[in-house]
Amino acid sequence: MLRVEHVTRRFGGLVAVNDVSLTVAPGRITGLIGPNGAGKTTLFAVIAGFVAPSAGRVLLDDIDVTAEPPHRRAVRGIARTFQVVQPFAGLTVRENIAVGAHLRHRARAEALCRAEAIAAEVGLSAALDEPAAGLTVAGRKRLELARALATEPRLLLLDEVLAGLNPSEIRDMIPVVRGLRDRGITILMVEHVMQAVMALSEHIYVLAEGRLIAEGAPETVARDARVIEAYLGHGAAARLDRARAGHG
């Protein structure tokens, strides 16, 4: 469904994303993990059209969308959430979600109705008429998800929707995300909460310092020496092996 081909993005001298190629298969949850500053959010911004790549292409269903602005890509069915939440602070939760619903529904009344249904789906029903500015962190994350869902996307890019949530809130969110996949929405998710991303993803890409260093099924990736090193520092994999050998 989504193909990223040799995407590079430089910020001045910094190469935030370095020659990354990946594919996201339809109807699946694909994970994108990596240490802080690896370039995950930048890659999302390139996919959604917010940041132009310095090199490379983005293809949706084999159509090159690299030159298209974000709103055009939204029409094609790409929706994203923001890691740093971006609510319409002065509007109510219902009005926030309705903006997304208007992408496929012109009539105001219909968009507001859709907003209500989606709020129920992500657990925001109680807050429908509250101003978005008054939501808790968990509420704002849910609102990000709700607005993106309201555009009725085919490909959903989730940028750390679980960050900042407590364990019980995370437990509540996991079935929500899985439910979306079951409804046929393809998901690419960036997540630091490991047990969540391992539990949800069918395929994982690992990014470190802008480069793709590993990919595969969650269990494979979790055991990959390069991945362990990227997360825990140089020599970590070897130390872990030694520790395991010592215990075994």
Next chain:
Amino acid sequence: MSRVAAYLPIAAVVALAAVVPLVVTSNTVINFLVFTLIVAVAAQGWNLLGGYGGQYSFGHAAFFGTGAYVTALLQTQAGWNPWATVLLGILAGAAVGAVIGFLSFRSGLRGSYFALITLAFAEVFRILANAAGITGGAAGVLIRLDVRPENFQFASRGTFFWVGLAVVAIGLVLTRAIERSRFGAHLVAVRENEDAARALGVDPLRVKLLAITLSAGLTAASGGLYAQYFLFLDAGIAYGAWISVEALVAPIIGGIGTVFGPLVGAVVLQGLGHLTGHLAGEIPGISLVVFGALLILAVAFAPDGATGMAGRLWRRWRRPATPTTTPTATGGERC
């Protein structure tokens, strides 16, 4: 909110106001009210772009003046019927809005940069109008007195009041219709957070261009009314900062981004300006002092303006009597 509930308050306010010329006979008062309506229309125009779209213009005189000059000059120079020239003035003002919008929004100007660029445009227009031959230069344009309704001139000032009120009513209905439309939702979304709006499929440039075009057209209508009522224009009136200030301050005082804010603000501003004029005599610039003081008070104590403050007081006063009947703004819709 049902359609009836959405438009009923507008109908009620317009109907009430329409009675005024039947009751009030003083020419001074009607004069004052007509001027207030003209300012209200300019403010309604500003409110569409500034209140709903969050793009604060300091130069709505550019649209007011274009509406006024096109109306007056097509009539005096080309001899066209003023009803037609007012409409052409609106179109011309809207076109100027579209061009200024295109130039500034395309290059990504926002906030104070947008405010300054609009101010600059209005000043350039003022200087050009003052120098050009066709506008009568510094001497101004005089529309010949010829009192016939088909000539947009009426024997009674009360009739002009009704014409002005009709245009205000159009502004109220247009604003409400936008509020209840997808375009309105997009406009407010762009005001609140442009990036988030883009992610949801909103094209901010398109939305802002449509907003400034409508906004400019409405403010140009105010200019056309001004020309037909006062029958005189010069560059300082048409493109002067005074109307940019009135168009901007009235919605802020009355309630920015609300349907009735501009009208309420215009009434409050003109009323207080008049009152202080009476009390303080003709001290030059006194009305600007009043505007400034009101603006500071509004920003400090009632950021949602007079209508917002009235709403809060009303709810507080009603609460003991009817505790739980405040309906939500958009709730109660059958889904």
